[in-house]
Amino acid sequence: xxxxxxxxxxxxxxxxxxxxxxxxxxxxxxxxxxxxxxxxxxxxxxxxxxxxxxxxxxxxxxxxxxxxxxxxxxxxxxxxxxxxxxxxxxxxxxxxxxxxxxxxxxxxxxxxxxxxxxxxxxxxxxxxxxxxxxxxxxxxxxxxxxxxxxxxxxxxxxxxxxxxxxxxxxxxxxxxxxxxxxxxxxxxxxxxxxxxxxxxxxxxxxxxxxxxxxxxxxxxxxxxxxxxxxxxxxxx
Amino acid sequence: xxxxxxxxxxxxxxxxxxxxxxxxxxxxxxxxxxxxxxxxxxxxxxxxxxxxxxxxxxxxxxxxxxxxxxxxxxxxxxxxxxxxxxxxxxxxxxxxxxxxxxxxxxxxxxxxxxxxxxxxxxxxxxxxxxxxxxxxxxxxxxxxxxxxxxxxxxxxxxxxxxxxxxxxxxxxxxxxxxxxxxxxxxxxxxxxxxxxxxxxxxxxxxxxxxxxxxxxxxxxxxxxxxxxxxxxxxxxxxxxxxxxxxxxxxxxxxxxxxxxxxxxxxxxxxxxxxxxxxxxxxxxxxxxxxxxxxxxxxxxxxxxxxxxxxxxxxxxxxxxxxxxxxxxxxxxxxxxxxxxxxxxxxxxxxxxxxxxxx
Numbered sequence: 001x002x003x004x005x006x007x008x009x010x011x012x013x014x015x016x017x018x019x020x021x022x023x024x025x026x027x028x029x030x031x032x033x034x035x036x037x038x039x040x041x042x043x044x045x046x047x048x049x050x051x052x053x054x055x056x057x058x059x060x061x062x063x064x065x066x067x068x069x070x071x072x073x074x075x076x077x078x079x080x081x082x083x084x085x086x087x088x089x090x091x092x093x094x095x096x097x098x099x100x101x102x103x104x105x106x107x108x109x110x111x112x113x114x115x116x117x118x119x120x121x122x123x124x125x126x127x128x129x130x131x132x133x134x135x136x137x138x139x140x141x142x143x144x145x146x147x148x149x150x151x152x153x154x155x156x157x158x159x160x161x162x163x164x165x166x167x168x169x170x171x172x173x174x175x176x177x178x179x180x181x182x183x184x185x186x187x188x189x190x191x192x193x194x195x196x197x198x199x200x201x202x203x204x205x206x207x208x209x210x211x212x213x214x215x216x217x218x219x220x221x222x223x224x225x226x227x228x229x230x231x232x233x234x235x236x
Numbered sequence: 237x238x239x240x241x242x243x244x245x246x247x248x249x250x251x252x253x254x255x256x257x258x259x260x261x262x263x264x265x266x267x268x269x270x271x272x273x274x275x276x277x278x279x280x281x282x283x284x285x286x287x288x289x290x291x292x293x294x295x296x297x298x299x300x301x302x303x304x305x306x307x308x309x310x311x312x313x314x315x316x317x318x319x320x321x322x323x324x325x326x327x328x329x330x331x332x333x334x335x336x337x338x339x340x341x342x343x344x345x346x347x348x349x350x351x352x353x354x355x356x357x358x359x360x361x362x363x364x365x366x367x368x369x370x371x372x373x374x375x376x377x378x379x380x381x382x383x384x385x386x387x388x389x390x391x392x393x394x395x396x397x398x399x400x401x402x403x404x405x406x407x408x409x410x411x412x413x414x415x416x417x418x419x420x421x422x423x424x425x426x427x428x429x430x431x432x433x434x435x436x437x438x439x440x441x442x443x444x445x446x447x448x449x450x451x452x453x454x455x456x457x458x459x460x461x462x463x464x465x466x467x468x469x470x471x472x473x474x475x476x477x478x479x480x481x482x483x484x485x486x487x488x489x490x491x492x493x494x495x496x497x498x499x500x501x502x503x504x505x506x507x508x509x510x511x512x513x514x515x516x517x518x519x520x521x522x523x524x525x526x527x528x529x530x531x532x533x534x535x536x537x538x539x540x541x542x543x544x545x546x547x548x549x550x551x552x553x554x555x556x557x558x559x560x561x562x563x564x565x566x567x568x569x570x571x572x573x574x575x576x577x578x579x580x581x582x583x584x585x586x587x588x589x590x591x592x593x594x
Contacts, residue, residue: 048461050457050460050461069460069465070460070461070463071460071463071464071465071466074461074462074463075463079461080461081461082457082458082461086455086457086458086461087455087458088450088451088454088455088458089454089455089588090454090584090585090587090588091450091454091584091587092587098447099447099450099451099462100462102444102447102448102451102462102463102464103462103463131587133587133588147462148461151462151463
């Protein structure tokens with residue numbers, strides 16, 4: 001589905017991602033964990049065309065999409081739920097969802113998908129005429145995910161969905177991530193909350209200052225002493 | 237079924253409203269001419285400002301790009317008309333050829349301004365656009381040497397009026413025993429153009445493009461993640477806004493018969509922006525109202541303030557111009573306090589302001 005090889009990304013002169021290899025297969029839920037500033041968000045931005053690629057290649061569904069702009073990738077089924085949600089605060093929930101379906105022209109399908117999103121997040125249906133800016137952080141996260149689903153993605157990139165949320169809300173958000181994955185959407189999840197991310201994922205990558213330091217089955221990583229020491233707050 | 241009857245009743249009322257407005261607009265110039273032909277001219281200018289305000293509203297209201305040099309596009313349209321229909325180059329093309337050329341060239345200038353400023357927002361964009369407006373004006377002022385293109389500060393005179401067949405828009409004609417003056421003819425032409433411009437704007441507001449502009453205004457990164465080509469959609473806003481300015485400029489040239497760079501200063505840009513803000517950014521009807529208010533109120537003041545002062549104090553204490561700016565500033569302060577989203581706010585803008593305050 002997605003193959004990154006020797007991918008390098010930089011902000012001006014600062015190298016943020018130093019040649020990483022990541023593979024996400026069809027139907028998988030893969031997580032990318034690591035500390036603040038490790039380059040996780042940068043990686044996602046590079047994949048979806050929001051940041052120019054310095055070196056290396058991105059192959060998506062067998063096609064080299066390195067350097068493709070974001071708006072084109074969305075049309076090819078690659079959707080991003082940006083860090084900090086990025087919902088349109090002045091628009092209602094309904095309007096936000098409509099915006100998610102911007103690239104689609106099949107009205108009936110869009111209407112059906114709106115109902116699908118409401119079924120997934122009943123909370124959003126209750127408040128559908130409310131502006132997104134008045135929602136709580138957790139509700140905004142749900143809306144951001146719902147909005148991304150509206151574009152009928154084949155690969156969903158989630159950037160820190162748990163950030164700034166109350167523990168109960170985090171639990172809920174992760175439940176919906178699993179639900180979305182069950183619907184057959186391939187997911188690449190970036191998280192600081194390594195334990196939760198590894199618990200729900202099939203495979204995981206650990207990133208440290210711009211490089212992948214560990215990779216493997218999520219369950220194996222959960223029991224890896226190095227991971228436990230560095231990210232799960234346990235003594236080695 | 238009271239609901240159904242109600243809906244039908246309301247529809248009938250709406251149609252009645254449209255008919256009333258149409259009749260008023262149709263007989264308006266003759267009524268105004270009774271007061272004085274000057275008022276017909278003032279109305280024509282007001283309609284030109286409606287074009288300008290609606291054009292700027294696309295850039296500022298819909299796409300959220302603050303443009304302080306908008307009058308430059310008006311200037312481009314005006315000069316295209318003046319150069320192609322005056323003794324200056326001895327060209328006398330008909331207006332229906334020049335107007336599209338003016339719109340197209342203004343559109344090119346819009347893209348020219350938009351391209352280097354794609355990454356700028358807010359204050360920074362405002363500064364660059366302000367500079368752009370001044371550059372155009374200064375060019376117009378100085379393009380008289382070595383080759384005389386714009387005739388510099390003297391401007392271009394004897395610009396051809398609009399002619400359609402045998403109808404010359406600069407002269408008075410007798411139609412069915414009624415004297416139809418030039419300004420009245422222009423009024424009807426402008427009215428037709430205005431109906432087209434308003435229709436385009438109303439359609440834009442609820443279109444896919446309108447939604448894309450809304451998204452860009454709210455959050456550009458998120459807009460890109462929605463699959464919106466933000467570069468093209470912003471350039472489109474600049475281009476469309478500029479073309480409306482170009483059309484307005486062309487009509488201005490034809491009506492005035494004389495233009496000079498002086499007419500296209502920064503104050504004009506600010507004035508048009510004030511119309512958009514006062515009326516209600518992003519709301520077509522609000523913007524129209526803003527344009528009409530800000531074009532008429534100063535004129536009404538001009539005709540009332542002087543006589544009033546003379547009647548009360550026996551002499552002129554305050555120039556109408558001074559009072560105009562005073563009232564204008566006062567109105568803007570009041571508006572920011574009580575109706576920050578404009579007199580007729582756009583629903584989205586209003587919600588944005590409220591959610592930001594909350």
